[in-house]
């Protein structure tokens with residue numbers, strides 16, 4: 001899994017990260033607004049952004065996951081990231097994603113998650129794709145609803161983030177649900 005395919009959606013190109021993307025990752029993911037819904041390192045300076053990319057590439061080479069840079073098809077500008085952490089033994093993938101805050105609420109999150117769900121079931125042949133999101137982050141839950149995932153439950157006070165205990169909402173989709181969904 002060293003070299004990822006490039007995934008083209010209507011407005012986005014999803015491609016493999018390069019270490020030269022560290023500057024833009026630092027600029028976008030370094031924001032506390034973005035970090036608050038995730039476990040991205042915070043604060044994230046350029047070196048931390050470089051290390052974050054390197055770690056993703058290492059996991060990819062080990063078959064433990066895939067991470068795509070989300071870029072705008074028109075300009076090539078990187079606007080975020082999306083990935084699947086894979087447990088091959090269980091044929092499952094855990095979704096995670098973030099966009100720079102200037103790009104929120106324009107449908108890009110839904111477009112990228114749709115592409116990754118397609119990739120996970122069609123190319124990686126996964127059995128299950130799931131995504132936990134912080135209860136305090138309803139936009140992420142809305143994206144998962146829009147792509148047709150099922151709400152599977154709430155994990156109470158599951159995480160500690162920035163000193164606060166956070167309930168986690170769990171969404172998932174099984175392989176047969178993906179194919180029965182009929183949209184692909």
Ligand SMILES: CC(C)(COP(=O)(O)OP(=O)(O)OC[C@H]1O[C@@H](n2cnc3c(N)ncnc32)[C@H](O)[C@@H]1OP(=O)(O)O)[C@@H](O)C(=O)NCCC(=O)NCCS
Pocket residue numbers: 033034035036037038096097098099100103104105106107108109110111132133134137138139140142143
């Ligand atoms: C979560 C995230 C990727 C969503 O991306 P996005 O491009 O804004 O998503 P979309 O535009 O496709 O959809 C957002 C939906 O959430 C809704 N929404 C936004 N803010 C909301 C809020 N506070 N309460 C409820 N719904 C909200 C929008 O109205 C939209 O739904 P609609 O199309 O039915 O109107 C983006 O907000 C983000 O990167 N956040 C920071 C990182 C993060 O939290 N990642 C997720 C970790 S699980």
